[in-house]
Amino acid sequence: MAIDTARLGADGTARLDADGAALVAEESAWRELAAGVLRRNHPDATPATVRRSLTRTTVEGLPVPVLGTPATCEPVGSSPIPVTERVGWDVRSLILVTDGTGSTDAPADQARRESAGGSTSLWLRLPPDESLDVLAGCLAGMPLDGRCLAVDADDSIAAARVLVEAVGSGVRLHPDTVVGVDPFAAAVRSGGAVPAAGECAAAVRALTEAADTLGVGSIAADGTAAHDAGAGEAGELGWMLAVGVALLREMTSGSTDVAAAARRIEFRLAATVQLYPTVAKFRAARVLWDRVLQLCGVSGVPARLHAVTSRPMLTRRDPETNLLRTTVAAFAAGAGGADAVTVLPYDHAARVSGAAARRWARNISHLLIAESHVGQAVDPAAGAFAVEELTQTLAEAAWAEFGRIEAAGGARAALAEGAVGRRWAAAADERDRRIADGRQPLIGVTVHPPATAEPPGPPPVSGWPPPRTWEPADVPSGKDAS
Incomplete structure (x- = not known):
């Protein structure tokens, strides 16, 4: 293409x-x-x-x-990359909806604190072992009128029903609210059974009905599930497209037209410390989805992109260095055109994050928007030939990956067949080799580790299974590798 x-x-x-x-x-x-x-x-x-x-x-x-x-660069065409009209981005805070966080704040209290501290939307993630009653209690304990939420649980249908019941009559959520996540995400993250075709159709239908009831727009197509499994930029983009197309097919199997269905989808992508690949990835995501919609005869429906700072890149041995990684990642996502950005707390992989770590996470976005003015320019990377070239390269590689998934029968069939997972694992293996031989250093882990680093304990409750981490399992502590 x-x-x-x-x-x-x-x-x-x-x-x-x-x-x-x-x-x-x-x-x-x-x-x-x-x-x-x-x-x-x-x-x-x-x-x-x-x-x-x-x-x-x-x-x-x-x-x-x-x-x-x-x-x-490839010859320049006549159509610019589709961009958002938003100045800055939606500062979306992650709230783990659990009774066992070890935090002094209940989820509803965390939500109020995040909103008071400048978050413009909330991402409510219910871990797999938590009861839906915990989600219901969180929603009951916070004001919902006008609120922008992204509700995320492995059982998306049940969580969407809880949201519908909690909102009730006379309350209107923000139209960009996300009622649930694509039916493949949990299987990708857990390595569990791939949902059957009928289960996928039922999940999309239930989420669409919940969105209609609430008068809100979207279902999340979660590319970060592939990223957490080890995928590189092109692999994550290709999976994002495949999931987006699968959602379109299910939503348009009834009376919904393609344009209306496309407006219901929000794409979730990881932002990493790899600055230029991240900027190019978000730019390529817009180009690629616009191309999909062009082939469907639709124009004027730009992709909605939710950026999440990478979970795999976060280190547990020297977590303070993650502040630098997440800052670079948030900058790259914002410069690449993300509509919403979630900066994970720097200690997300090491322990249950407290109020201070969550405050620093959301203030990274505020510093970039209000003091560094990153969000003032529309597509600031446009005209930077190296970024343009990398955007083109990523877009073509992702389109080829999308073609491989479609040739296998689409997202569900490709996941069941296993080849797509093997490609993600191959990318992760190459990353491991680069980290091991020093080509991709991890400051504070493989280079300049702290002299008295304590060996990390078991991963804390994070809402998802542990990702394919970038951090090596066996790194000598106390030895400066420089």
């Missing part, structure tokens, strides 16, 4: 730099200077080889360019 990515001029139309000759001259000068630096350690470096020498690859083998030029 040819994906058009556009560099936008002041008038909003695609354009190239008028002085192409100057760009060529600047690139040539850069190559000479860069080769001179490289020759200090690599005597054979030449201007012709410098770009290849400096280019790194993702765990899926996709090149991350160090420099982009008009010559390295």
